Amino acid sequence: MSWTSERVDLLKKLWTDGLSASQIAAELGGVTRNAVIGKVHRLGLSGRAKAAAPAQKPRSKPAKGGAEEAAQAATQQQGGSAPSAPQTIGATALKVEAAPVAAPAPQAKPVAELVPIAKRATILTLTERTCKWPIGDPTKEDFYFCGHPSNPGVPYCTYHCRIAYQPASDRRRDRNVANG
DNA sequence: CCCTGATTCGC
DNA sequence: GCGAATCAGG
Numbered sequence: 086m087s088w089t090s091e092r093v094d095l096l097k098k099l100w101t102d103g104l105s106a107s108q109i110a111a112e113l114g115g116v117t118r119n120a121v122i123g124k125v126h127r128l129g130l131s132g133r134a135k136a137a138a139p140a141q142k143p144r145s146k147p148a149k150g151g152a153e154e155a156a157q158a159a160t161q162q163q164g165g166s167a168p169s170a171p172q173t174i175g176a177t178a179l180k181v182e183a184a185p186v187a188a189p190a191p192q193a194k195p196v197a198e199l200v201p202i203a204k205r206a207t208i209l210t211l212t213e214r215t216c217k218w219p220i221g222d223p224t225k226e227d228f229y230f231c232g233h234p235s236n237p238g239v240p241y242c243t244y245h246c247r248i249a250y251q252p253a254s255d256r257r258r259d260r261n262v263a264n265g
Numbered sequence: 266c267c268c269t270g271a272t273t274c275g276c
Numbered sequence: 277g278c279g280a281a282t283c284a285g286g
Binding site: 116119120124 | 277278279280281
């Protein structure tokens with residue numbers, strides 16, 4: 086993937102909107118957050134909300150040992166022509182958007198209060214390790230995803246995994262156990 | 266641990 | 277110019 090003018094425009098827009106580099110990378114696809122940050126710097130867009138750049142220590146060389154060279158070699162092979170990157174954010178999000186909406190909306194209700202606003206996820210901020218439990222009406226504006234941390238590859242946080250993967254009877258029993 | 270942006274430097 | 281590796285921090 087190269088930085089076409091379209092992609093640069095989108096980068097500028099999203100960066101200005103305050104999205105994080107990793108979020109922008111996921112949105113663009115085919116680039117890492119490092120690439121995004123590097124581009125942001127080259128474009129001179131950095132220092133979004135920072136007033137002053139407090140002159141960090143110049144690192145002459147991060148060298149540590151021979152292992153580093155091997156790591157770099159491997160890196161370059163990967164970068165050569167491997168679009169098989171894990172950038173499946175969009176697909177994953179869309180999938181889960183359709184699935185659980187039908188069933189669990191009522192049970193998610195009390196959870197809304199448990200999810201701090203800052204942690205709430207939009208479809209753009211979901212990653213492989215954020216909880217994709219939908220909260221609210223997907224047709225309304227206040228719809229969002231749980232966004233709590235989840236294990237990599239697991240669509241929900243532990244709390245929502247319980248709801249999603251246990252039969253209703255088990256859940257009821259669990260509550261009784263917890264209460265008594 | 267998760268994440269964030271910043272920097273260096275080989276390519 | 278690009279971006280992985282790394283640093284520094286929340």
